[in-house]
Amino acid sequence: xxxxxxxxxxxGASRVPDVGLALEALRVPFHPGAQVAFLSxxxxxxxxxxxxxxxxxxxxxxxxxxxxxxxxFTTAGTEAQMWGRAIASAIAEARAGIHSEVSxxxxxxxxxxxLELEREPANQLTCTMLGTAVRDExxxxxxxxxxxxxxxxxxxxxxxxxxxRAGYSAVGIVIGVSVVGFSARSAxxxxxxxxxxxELEGQTTALYSAREQAMGMMEQEAGSLxxxxxxxVELAERxxxxxxxxxxxxxxxxxAVRRGPKGHKSLDPQLQLAMDDPxxxxxxxx
Amino acid sequence: xxxxxxxxxxDSGSGADPRTGAGSDTGAFHATTxxxxxxxxxxxVAEAAALRRVGLSPVGFVMGSAVMQLASMMTGxxxxxxxxxxxxxxxxxxxSARARGSYVESYPCAHxxxxxxxxxxxxxAENTVLAASLxxxxxLALSRLQDETLGLGAHGVVGVKxxxxxxxxxxxxxxxxxTGTAVLHPESAPLAxxxxxxxxxxxxxxxxxxxxxxxxxxxxVGVVYVQPNCLARGDLTAVGPNSQIPAAVGIxxxxxxxWLASTAQSMGEGVVHTxxxxxxxxxYGESWNxxxxxxxxAVRRYKTEVEPLVPRAVVPLRP
Numbered sequence: 082x083x084x085x086x087x088x089x090x091x092x093g094a095s096r097v098p099d100v101g102l103a104l105e106a107l108r109v110p111f112h113p114g115a116q117v118a119f120l121s122x123x124x125x126x127x128x129x130x131x132x133x134x135x136x137x138x139x140x141x142x143x144x145x146x147x148x149x150x151x152x153x154f155t156t157a158g159t160e161a162q163m164w165g166r167a168i169a170s171a172i173a174e175a176r177a178g179i180h181s182e183v184s185x186x187x188x189x190x191x192x193x194x195x196l197e198l199e200r201e202p203a204n205q206l207t208c209t210m211l212g213t214a215v216r217d218e219x220x221x222x223x224x225x226x227x228x229x230x231x232x233x234x235x236x237x238x239x240x241x242x243x244x245x246r247a248g249y250s251a252v253g254i255v256i257g258v259s260v261v262g263f264s265a266r267s268a269x270x271x272x273x274x275x276x277x278x279x280e281l282e283g284q285t286t287a288l289y290s291a292r293e294q295a296m297g298m299m300e301q302e303a304g305s306l307x308x309x310x311x312x313x314v315e316l317a318e319r320x321x322x323x324x325x326x327x328x329x330x331x332x333x334x335x336x337a338v339r340r341g342p343k344g345h346k347s348l349d350p351q352l353q354l355a356m357d358d359p360x361x362x363x364x365x366x367x
Numbered sequence: 368x369x370x371x372x373x374x375x376x377x378d379s380g381s382g383a384d385p386r387t388g389a390g391s392d393t394g395a396f397h398a399t400t401x402x403x404x405x406x407x408x409x410x411x412v413a414e415a416a417a418l419r420r421v422g423l424s425p426v427g428f429v430m431g432s433a434v435m436q437l438a439s440m441m442t443g444x445x446x447x448x449x450x451x452x453x454x455x456x457x458x459x460x461x462x463s464a465r466a467r468g469s470y471v472e473s474y475p476c477a478h479x480x481x482x483x484x485x486x487x488x489x490x491x492a493e494n495t496v497l498a499a500s501l502x503x504x505x506x507l508a509l510s511r512l513q514d515e516t517l518g519l520g521a522h523g524v525v526g527v528k529x530x531x532x533x534x535x536x537x538x539x540x541x542x543x544x545x546t547g548t549a550v551l552h553p554e555s556a557p558l559a560x561x562x563x564x565x566x567x568x569x570x571x572x573x574x575x576x577x578x579x580x581x582x583x584x585x586x587x588v589g590v591v592y593v594q595p596n597c598l599a600r601g602d603l604t605a606v607g608p609n610s611q612i613p614a615a616v617g618i619x620x621x622x623x624x625x626w627l628a629s630t631a632q633s634m635g636e637g638v639v640h641t642x643x644x645x646x647x648x649x650x651y652g653e654s655w656n657x658x659x660x661x662x663x664x665a666v667r668r669y670k671t672e673v674e675p676l677v678p679r680a681v682v683p684l685r686p
Contacts, residue, residue, distance in 0.1 A: 098572075098673075100421040103580035104522055104555045106669035107562060111582070113632045120628055122641040122663070125570040125577065129676050141627075141641060141661070143620045145613035149601045163606075170608050178613065197645070202601040207612050211620070211643055242678070350680040 121213040123193060127238035131192065134245040135219035139188040142214045144178025146171040149205040152326045157264035157283060160294060161328060164260040168206050168332065169298075172256050175208040176233060183231040188214035190232035190251065192241045196334065198317075234336040236313055244312075244338060248346040252308045252337040257299030262328045263287040284329070291331040292316070299333045308337035403427055403519070408548040410526065414568030418525060421575050423550040426521045431512030431545040435504040437649075438496050469493040470618050474596040477605045487605075489596025491615045494656055497649075498590040498622070501660070504531060504543035505586055509563065512545040516561040521549035523562035525571050527584060529642075529662050539649075564664040566640050574639075578670040585631035585638050587661040589622030591615040594654040615657040616645065623659040635667035 121128065121138035128138060150167035175196075183191060194212035201207075210233070234241060234251040244251060263283040269275045295316075303311045314335035321328045408415065408425035415425060465471050474489035508529070516524050527547035547563070564571060564581035574581060593599070598609040623643075631638045641663030647655040 098421055098575045100423055100552050100575055101555050103575055103669045104552055104558065106580055106667060107558055107582060111634060111667060113634075114636070117628050117631045117635070117637055117665075119637040120624065120631075120641065120663070121637070121639050122643055124640055125566060125573040128639060129573060129577070130678055133678055138637070138639075141624055141643070143617065145616035146608070147599070147610075147612040148608040149598065149606045151603050151606045167607070174608065174613065178617070195643075199647075201647075204603065204606070205599075205601040207616070209616055209645065211645075243680070246680070348680040350682045352684060353681040354684045 122211075123213050123238055127193070130238050130242040131215060134242055135217055136189075136192070136215040137218050139186050139214040139216050141211065142179055142182035142186070142188075142191060143209065143211040144175040144180070144182065145207065145209045146174025146176075146178065147205065147207040148174075149202075152204045152321065152323075152328070156262050157327075158286065158290075159262055160290070161260040161262055164328075164330070165258045168260075168330070169256060169258040171206045172208045172258075172332075172334075175210045176254065176256075179210045179212070179233060180231050183214045183233075186214055187216065188231065189217045190215060190234070190253075192234060193237050194233050194235050194254070196235055196254070203321075235334070236336050240313070243348060246346065246348055248341040248343055249309075249338045250341060252303070252306045252339050255299050255302040255306070255308075255311060255335055255337045257295035257297065257302070257333040258331070259291040259294035259298065260328050260330045261287040261291040261294070262326075265327050287329050288318075288331075291318075291329050292333075295331045295333040299335060303335075303337040306337055307339065309340045311335040311337050409546065410548050410568055414526065417568040417572040418550055421572050422552055422554070423522070423525075423571075424553070425548050426551045427519045427549045429512055429515040429519070429521075429524060429547055429549045431508040431510065431515060433504055433507035433511070433543045435500060435507075435541055435543065437504075437539055437541050438500045469495055470591070472611075472614060474599065474609075474611045476596060477598050487597035487600070487602065488594075489599055489611055490594050491611060491618070492592045492594075493618065493622070494590040494592045497592075497656055497658075498588045501531070501541075501588045501590070501658075502586065502626075504541060505529065505545075505588075505662070508543040508545040509584060512547065513561055513563065516549045517557075519549050519551075520557055521551045521561060522555060522558050523564065523581065524549050525564055526567055527563050527565045529565070529584075564640070565642060565662060566664055570640070573676065574666060576673065576676055578668055578673040579635075579666040580669045582634040582665045582667040585627050585634065585663050585665045587623035587625065587627030587630065587659075589619035589624075589626070589659040590648075591619045591657045592654065593657050600653050612657075616659075619657045619659040620645070623661045627661045627663060631663070631665040634665035637666055638663040639666055640664045 119138045120140045122141055123131070123138060131137070148167040148171040150164040152164060179191060179194070191212040192215050194210055197209045199207040199209070230253070232251045232253045235254060236244065236251065241251065263286070265271065266281065267275065299311065312335060314333060317332040319330040321330060406426050407428040409428055410418070410425055418425070470491070470493040472491045476487040478487060512524060512527070524547040527545055529545050531541045531543045562581050563584045565584065566574060566581060571581065593612065593615045596611060597605040598607065599611040627638060627641065641661050644660045646658045648658040649656050
């Protein structure tokens with residue numbers, strides 16, 4: 082590793098901005114415009130990363146969806162379709178809401194979107210999304226392939242920056258949900274009296290089929306959007322065990338991405354020994 | 368509001384030693400009798416170094432706080448009274464709220480009218496009173512933070528952390544807390560009103576490099592009181608999508624966003640670093656206040672011609 086400073090890497094004395102000039106600007110009265118130009122929940126470092134790939138912040142946008150289901154009487158080995166659809170519809174409604182807010186503002190998408198799930202009561206799910214809508218400033222004159230539909234992504238600004246520089250674009254978040262029931266354990270097992278070490282095959286099978294169906298649904302959605310793949314997939318699994326209900330609930334959420342016409346471009350990263358401790362937050366994920 | 372407001376203390380610092388705060392008479396809220404001989408800060412070494420690069424040095428860890436009795440237009444008692452009076456009482460309440468011009472929407476029972484309304488009738492109502500008391504708590508905490516900063520003769524506060532929680536006092540009270548590190552530019556004359564920012568030292572450096580300066584903190588609050596109907600409370604006999612909770616979240620967030628934009632408008636061209644929090648606050652039985660809170664840094668452009676900050680891809684070698 083070389084420790085020498087190459088010409089492009091210096092952020093040294095020549096670049097140090099003068100804070101005195103900035104403080105002088107605070108002495109003069111500010112003449113506000115008709116409205117603020119932009120609202121963002123991103124940090125300055127994140128905005129620089131977005132600016133570099135041509136995106137500017139517009140406003141903070143949000144969406145919410147909520148649905149309930151009847152969790153009783155799940156059948157062993159069978160998908161609880163109404164339950165799964167209720168969860169999927171809550172997430173889809175939130176996504177549709179944030180899409181319409183993005184479109185109203187003439188923006189192109191949402192970066193570093195926060196996706197939160199709230200369950201209260203237990204048979205209900207409220208999904209909320211919030212993030213900074215961004216506009217593609219390099220779009221003028223040409224339309225992007227996905228221009229008709231805004232994109233949303235939970236990828237951080239740093240990840241989104243790398244994705245764009247590597248020649249990919251985010252298509253949107255895609256979701257898959259599946260709920261599969263299984264049979265209750267035997268009386269002695271559930272009372273803790275059973276001494277045998279056996280696999281609960283019904284539960285393993287339920288977990289497998291829930292995962293397969295959720296991933297399949299997510300992949301199908303990505304395929305219908307014309308995506309080349311899904312990144313940053315997160316699986317959220319929740320077991321539900323009550324008197325009448327034995328089921329596993331599985332959610333898969335990820336960002337569908339599309340390869341650009343020029344294919345993959347290498348970022349050619351340099352190895353660097355950072356003297357900064359802790360790392361600047363813009364270079365860490367999340 | 369108890370005690371002297373922030374305005375009473377804001378003219379402090381005149382005639383006091385600006386570096387120590389000794390002799391200033393800012394009232395009972397600050398550690399004004401404490402002579403500050405040693406600079407303190409909650410900055411990390413990297414943050415302090417970033418600030419040093421733009422010419423700022425830390426002069427003291429500062430704090431502003433206020434313990435508030437929260438006002439709400441719907442307290443437990445009022446709710447109980449409404450429940451007894453059933454639909455008629457709510458009808459009266461909803462129409463009076465509508466007459467005031469605030470957001471109100473009713474969500475009737477989804478059980479085809481087979482069940483009495485008193486149990487499952489729902490409504491959303493904007494709780495402007497609670498929103499105003501939260502805003503006031505934050506405003507007091509921030510103005511005291513600013514007073515303490517003025518007392519130190521500093522130019523601003525970096526890395527402001529804001530919180531509100533039950534720290535002192537009983538339920539129905541909230542403690543608003545603002546902390547941060549006051550920073551000084553020795554070559555500049557004091558500002559009449561120090562800037563505040565929730566950005567870290569490194570992000571402050573980047574902001575200055577971009578030609579913007581932090582002008583102050585912008586804030587927004589939105590509260591919607593939610594009395595869920597049978598769909599929104601998860602009745603097993605009425606399941607499916609509900610529009611009541613999404614509407615409550617949407618209105619609360621929209622109000623917070625509007626307020627954030629309007630407080631920022633007088634300070635700068637945009638808002639960055641918005642910290643957003645959504646909570647279900649102060650519950651009464653099944654109902655709750657859907658709360659949205661947003662605090663961000665209003666930024667003002669001071670220089671239009673700047674060298675672009677070009678990020679490079681690196682792989683940091685870390686253990």
